[in-house]
Amino acid sequence: MLLNRLKAGGPAIAKQGILVAFILFMIVFSLMSDRFLTADNIMSVFRQSAIIGVMAVGVTIVVIGGNLDLSVGSMLSFATVLVVDLHDKIGPELAIPIMVLATLCLGAINGFLIGILRLNSLIVTLGMLSAIQGLVLIYSGGQNVDIVDQRGTWFAIFGRGSVLGIAAPILIFGLMAIIFHVIMSTMPFGRKVYAVGGNPTASVFSGIPRSRVVFTTYLISALCVAVAAIILGSRVMGSQNNVGQGYELQVLAAVILGGTSLLGGAGSILKTVLGVLMLAFIQNGLILMGQPYYTQWLVTWVVIIVAVWLDVAAKRGRLFSPIA
Amino acid sequence: MSNLTDITPLRWLMRNPIWGFVLLVFIFFSLMSEHFFDYRNFQNILVQTSTIGLIALGMTLVMINGNIDLSVGATLALAAAFAVDVQSWAMFATWGNWQILPAVSLALLVGILMGAINGFIVWKTGVDAFIVTLGAMLGIRGLVFVYTGESSFYAMNFAYSDFSALSVGPFPVLALIFLACTLIVHLVLSRTVHGRNTYAVGGNREAAVNAGIRVGPHMMVNFMIIGFLAALSGVLLSTQMGAATPNLGRDYELWVITAVVLGGTKLTGGKGDIIGTLGGVLAIGILRNGMNLMQVPAFYVYVILGSILIAVLFLDKRFNRTANGGLRL
Amino acid sequence: MSDQQEPALRLKGIVKTFPGVRALDGVDFEVMPGEVHALLGENGAGKSTLMKVLAGMHQPDEGQIIIAGKPVRMTTPIEAKAQGVVLIHQELSLVPEMSAAENIYLGELPLKRFGRVDWTTLFERSNAILKRLNCNFRGEVTVANLSIANQQMVEIARALTVDARVVVFDEPTASLTDAEKVVLFEIINDLKARGVGIVYISHRMDEIFTLSDRITVLRDGAYRGTLTTADTDEDEVTRLMIGRSLDLSRDTAEHSLGEVVLEVRDLSCAPLFKKISFSVRAGEVVGFYGLVGAGRTEIAETLFGLRSPDSGEILVDGSPVQINAPADAIKLGISLVPENRKEQGLVLSMNCRDNMTLPQVQNLTTGPFVSSGAEIAIFDKYRDKLEIKTPSWRQTTRVLSGGNQQKIVIGKWLSMHPRVLIVDEPTRGIDVGSKSEIHMLLRALAAQGYAVIVISSEMPEVLRVSDRIVAMYSGQIMREFTAEQVTEDSLVQAISGIRTSEVA
Structure with a gap:
């Protein structure tokens, strides 16, 4: 299959632009710093990208379905504060399921407003971003929360544990990515999400329950946030009440970098993972090169625009936009 | 529109529901809080509102164009950093209070430049403005950090930080600047060819192209306007604080978009006006101020604002059902 | 029209291909000044493509466009308009939130100093045009509030803003009531009397026979002939349109019908x-x-x-x-x-x-x-x-x-x-x-x-x-x-x- 694509020539390579760019960056960074390509460093980059990565999996599915989710950042604050706060009150066995349920409820609200009522997803999730941030602050009374007994709780395994030398966050991220990649690429539900995102009208004309499909994508997004919150809460053993602020746009940046079109109907979880890792490696590589951490934002700026530009240019068959 | 003559106040309110809401919260807080209905407090509201309000003016133009600008918060921070820092450059050391002039000019130019970059990229690459400005939001924030080296700048010239306390007669200068800009942008949008083309480009891009409007440069100008207004907002904010912090303006883009959408501007373009945006900005300002006076924790404002935003969208959909003739899609 | 007269517009051997389809295959067409020339053909016969070529929206692969005796190349609708060719679109090409007057003069709003719109002139001119069209609304009204028929009128009004040589009407009556049609026909006759060449595209035979001087028929992207309206009848036109080889013989192999x-x-x-x-x-x-x-x-x-x-x-x-x-x-x-x-x-x-x-x-x-x-x-x-x-x-x-x-x-x-x-x-x-x-x-x-x-x-x-x-x-x-x-x-x-x- 890969061979066929290579034979198809230029456009096919443009389609794999993210992979090419990823490899280029890896080569450049490994030439610039000999610490870059060490197992330790790679593992630490993976671990750091797990939270954004898990969230990006959910957002990718929403975006493939033709919508946006800007509420994941404050939803992450909500879920993390909730699970950390409940941990000491009712124990992790109960705290986790309650938090997951509560987060799914928020996802259901998004799904209802966007999937069933067909309201504009950008504005709805923007409103939810604000409303959920308020909820978190009301719930926590503006205080940060933390877990008192940080050593004696099994809750620590999600953020700090490891299996066979691989950190738990990496395993969770990998597992989530694989599960949802399989769902999206091989199961009927995935097919329906692509169809609804690609052409909602034609999907309805093919008997696909469009409302239900969109609703479910928001449930999945909320579930991913809940999982990310478990990792985050477990790693930090506490939470600021605005811990997820700004995550929504970073997550979206990774999704876009992975080549998922904001118009819906196209994209893939694995490419999103590449997008997430690329952003993480850029950050890491620049730091190893002795650059301050914020230079990554400058590089990200250029990388995102060039990546999407090439993608758009390949589709229209010319580099510059035809508008006068 | 220009024909305001045959419109009764009620009809006008029907068309600008946000002003009905502004009136409602105004009456509500006047009754509920003794401190609210007070001239000094009104000044406060206007000054507090001016930061978001200035950017919202530009966002209205950009959104009527069918675009969006997520980078305004970062542009604000960059301009603020320039405005505060440049006045302490050695070359202006002997200029006295005049050192403020090059600083502010440079800050505003930087804002225009950032807008021009966004607009140029949108024009030439054809990449969606959402993505272009999302990238710029990260990138310009990066520039802020590079420039400030993660530290805050403090204004050494007291004339600068005193500026925000100035009044012309009974009017605080900041409020006056905001109102003047509102009037100017309103006139540009409703009276000039550029303003009218803004609606044409957003309302029916193809018709605009066919009519010979140069869509690309047109959009770029609007991005430059919003860049300028974001920078102006940053300068004024830094006079209020007497400082510029690298995290200044974070999340402002979300507040601004909320205000503009509350004011009735459509994300899809072609529809909206400055009067509505002013209403949206004031609604947020009055809510925040009133709830603060009533000592409601600021948290509730977020919940209420979010809910209102969604409610507005819902009502809009109910009342302006698009005519697909009852086809269930 | 006399034979010595120069055609207002002449198309010679226009060929236009799209991937997989030869949309226009050597089409000839001409309009004399002061003539209504109907263009007929089934859906997909190439009428719309031909009109888009005329309006500068498509470039022909082969062939010539000659306006007032001079060959021209038109790459944009604006150039076409400048040459005096105006297309009244079948699909409305209006900006809904703007006033009718602004839509009529879209892209050419009259100016005052500082880039301000000269509203007085704008409304004066557009109201004059709307009056000529017998419209019962004024230029100040927002297009979104107009009925589809009135929106169509706004579209038509655009043709009257310039000194048009040729006006193309693409199915203009599709959304008009009978009363509105009468008005439209008056306008067309008025334009005609002033020496403008009219290209009239429609499916409706009755309209074509009341309005047109000549009829050109396209079929499957090819030119099938031009008839003088006075000397022909619906039958002949239909035959030209559908083709003699029209295979009315269905698949006669009968099969029994079920429940x-x-x-x-x-x-x-x-x-x-x-x-x-x-x-x-x-x-x-x-x-x-x-x-x-x-x-x-x-x-x-x-x-x-x-x-x-x-x-x-x-x-x-x-x-x-x-x-x-x-x-x-x-x-x-x-x-x-x-x-x-x-x-x-x-x-x-x-x-x-x-x-x-x-x-x-x-x-x-x-x-x-x-x-x-x-x-x-x-x-x-x-x-x-x-x-x-x-x-x-x-x-x-x-x-x-x-x-x-x-x-x-x-x-x-x-x-x-x-x-x-x-x-x-x-x-x-x-x-x-x-x-x-x-x-x-x-x-x-x-x-x-x-x-x-x-x-x-x-x-x-x-x-x-x-x-x-x-x-x-x-x-x-x-x-x-x-x-x-x-x-x-x-x-x-x-x-x-x-x-x-x-x-x-």
Whole structure:
């Protein structure tokens, strides 16, 4: 299959632009710093990208379905504060399921407003971003929360544990990515999400329950946030009440970098993972090169625009936009 | 529109529901809080509102164009950093209070430049403005950090930080600047060819192209306007604080978009006006101020604002059902 | 017009090809000053393409455009307008939130100093134009608040802002009432009297014969001849349009009809259609013929669960059914090949196989996974059966030709083994070769026992495929014909709302 694509020539390579760019960056960074390509460093980059990565999996599915989710950042604050706060009150066995349920409820609200009522997803999730941030602050009374007994709780395994030398966050991220990649690429539900995102009208004309499909994508997004919150809460053993602020746009940046079109109907979880890792490696590589951490934002700026530009240019068959 | 003559106040309110809401919260807080209905407090509201309000003016133009600008918060921070820092450059050391002039000019130019970059990229690459400005939001924030080296700048010239306390007669200068800009942008949008083309480009891009409007440069100008207004907002904010912090303006883009959408501007373009945006900005300002006076924790404002935003969208959909003739899609 | 006069506009040997289609094949056309020249042809005959070439929206591959004796190249609509060629679009090209006056002068708003709009001049001029058009609204009103007909007037008003040499009207009466039509014709005659050349595109014979001086007919992208209106009649024009070789001989191989599969009784959905009753038997093709907007598509959408009827009954195999969603219709064995292939029929970003199996993907599983093998088997079967030309199932449907795209949609529904197959405008925008293939396919499907409903605006198509023809006008069934009874005249009368005493 890969061979066929290579034979198809230029456009096919443009389609794999993210992979090419990823490899280029890896080569450049490994030439610039000999610490870059060490197992330790790679593992630490993976671990750091797990939270954004898990969230990006959910957002990718929403975006493939033709919508946006800007509420994941404050939803992450909500879920993390909730699970950390409940941990000491009712124990992790109960705290986790309650938090997951509560987060799914928020996802259901998004799904209802966007999937069933067909309201504009950008504005709805923007409103939810604000409303959920308020909820978190009301719930926590503006205080940060933390877990008192940080050593004696099994809750620590999600953020700090490891299996066979691989950190738990990496395993969770990998597992989530694989599960949802399989769902999206091989199961009927995935097919329906692509169809609804690609052409909602034609999907309805093919008997696909469009409302239900969109609703479910928001449930999945909320579930991913809940999982990310478990990792985050477990790693930090506490939470600021605005811990997820700004995550929504970073997550979206990774999704876009992975080549998922904001118009819906196209994209893939694995490419999103590449997008997430690329952003993480850029950050890491620049730091190893002795650059301050914020230079990554400058590089990200250029990388995102060039990546999407090439993608758009390949589709229209010319580099510059035809508008006068 | 220009024909305001045959419109009764009620009809006008029907068309600008946000002003009905502004009136409602105004009456509500006047009754509920003794401190609210007070001239000094009104000044406060206007000054507090001016930061978001200035950017919202530009966002209205950009959104009527069918675009969006997520980078305004970062542009604000960059301009603020320039405005505060440049006045302490050695070359202006002997200029006295005049050192403020090059600083502010440079800050505003930087804002225009950032807008021009966004607009140029949108024009030439054809990449969606959402993505272009999302990238710029990260990138310009990066520039802020590079420039400030993660530290805050403090204004050494007291004339600068005193500026925000100035009044012309009974009017605080900041409020006056905001109102003047509102009037100017309103006139540009409703009276000039550029303003009218803004609606044409957003309302029916193809018709605009066919009519010979140069869509690309047109959009770029609007991005430059919003860049300028974001920078102006940053300068004024830094006079209020007497400082510029690298995290200044974070999340402002979300507040601004909320205000503009509350004011009735459509994300899809072609529809909206400055009067509505002013209403949206004031609604947020009055809510925040009133709830603060009533000592409601600021948290509730977020919940209420979010809910209102969604409610507005819902009502809009109910009342302006698009005519697909009852086809269930 | 005299013979010595220079034509206002002349097209010589225009060729325009699109991938897979030769849309215009050496077309000649000319308009004299002060002449109304009608352009006729079926859907897909190339009229719209020709007009877009004229308006500078398409560049011809070959041929010349000559305006007032000089060859010109027009690359944008603005250049065309500057040359005095104005196109009144069939689809409205207006900005809804702006005033009528601004729309009329879009891109050319009169200026004062500092870039300000000169409202006084703008409204003066546009109101003068609107007055000439006898419009009962003023330039100050917002376009979104105008009726469709008035919006059309705004569109027409644009033509009067410049000193037009040639004005092209593309189906201008499609959304106008009779009274508004009269006004429009006055305007056209007024323009004509002032020496403007008019190109008039319409399907409606009566209009063409009242208005035009000459008639040029296109068929399948080629020039078929020019007639002087005074010396010809509808028959001759129709023959030129449809072609002598019109194969009215349907697939005569008779097959026996089965039981009534679908019956509709008094189905109404205000204001789209009312009191619709008909039935379809297994093995039968029923054609629905009428003008665009007669309510045919809406009936199909109701049968497919996309609309809720106000009253009436739908019976499948004799028992009444409730259809609330497409899923219900699919379960009952009703399938719809929709009118708009690209918007309603296909997910263009998906590949051929996935599009074809979309309605049944939930059931094509092994374990929880979609069974690729089963999908490919279905695709292969219908690719062979329908002779779909595509290099592989992996091809995205976006790049296929119109005919092959349509076959994918048909294959999608055949693979569901429906009892009733509704096809809405099956050959719109499809080239001639594929057209007849699809016609034969529809006949063959009926022979296999499907009950087929064909909705079409093209008379030859309906005549060719149908066993029975239902003629609709303005939401009502006017008459029902059997293939033996039907004549073109009676059909045209029926869809124009003329009732005859003949019993169907």
